[in-house]
Amino acid sequence: MDVRDLARAGVFNRSIGTPCSCSWNDAAGVELLKTNFYLEAAFESGLFLRITGRQLAEGQLLSQRIQLVALQRPYAGNKFLFLCPGKHGHSLCGQRVRKLYFIQGRWLCRKCGNLTYLARRQHDSRKDHLLRNPDLLTAALQSDDIRRRLLGVGAFAQALARIHRVQR
Numbered sequence: 001m002d003v004r005d006l007a008r009a010g011v012f013n014r015s016i017g018t019p020c021s022c023s024w025n026d027a028a029g030v031e032l033l034k035t036n037f038y039l040e041a042a043f044e045s046g047l048f049l050r051i052t053g054r055q056l057a058e059g060q061l062l063s064q065r066i067q068l069v070a071l072q073r074p075y076a077g078n079k080f081l082f083l084c085p086g087k088h089g090h091s092l093c094g095q096r097v098r099k100l101y102f103i104q105g106r107w108l109c110r111k112c113g114n115l116t117y118l119a120r121r122q123h124d125s126r127k128d129h130l131l132r133n134p135d136l137l138t139a140a141l142q143s144d145d146i147r148r149r150l151l152g153v154g155a156f157a158q159a160l161a162r163i164h165r166v167q168r
């Protein structure tokens with residue numbers, strides 16, 4: 001999501017609270033993601049972009065508020081940059097960026113996106129381990145430990161998603 005594309009689409013010219021939407025399509029024209037935007041203003045803390053979307057695959061509803069920083073000198077018709085809402089441990093990323101990436105259900109700067117992606121890969125390797133060992137998977141699904149059980153369910157969902165992709 002490029003702040004300049006949103007500027008061109010007129011997102012920043014609407015008055016506070018006026019909804020508008022953008023969608024992202026793949027090369028074949030299939031809609032990958034549809035997102036609704038509106039501007040929010042908070043007294044003293046400035047201007048925000050509220051992003052909402054339809055239900056995601058993981059089941060959570062996308063709703064994220066991203067702070068906007070005004071550029072002192074507007075460039076190419078755009079007046080704003082995003083302040084990345086990502087977190088490194090307990091501190092906020094706060095990077096001023098033109099582009100945010102949709103990673104694991106959240107909009108993040110490239111750096112935070114990479115970190116999330118790596119964390120996810122590590123997580124996935126535990127699921128892969130379960131999928132290669134049906135006995136372990138069964139044991140995880142029947143485990144008394146909720147985290148173990150969720151990992152099993154996650155592994156199972158991942159396997160189903162793969163089958164679905166192969167069929168398409």
Ligand SMILES: [Zn+2]
Binds near residue numbers: 085086093109111112
């Ligand atoms: Zn960031």
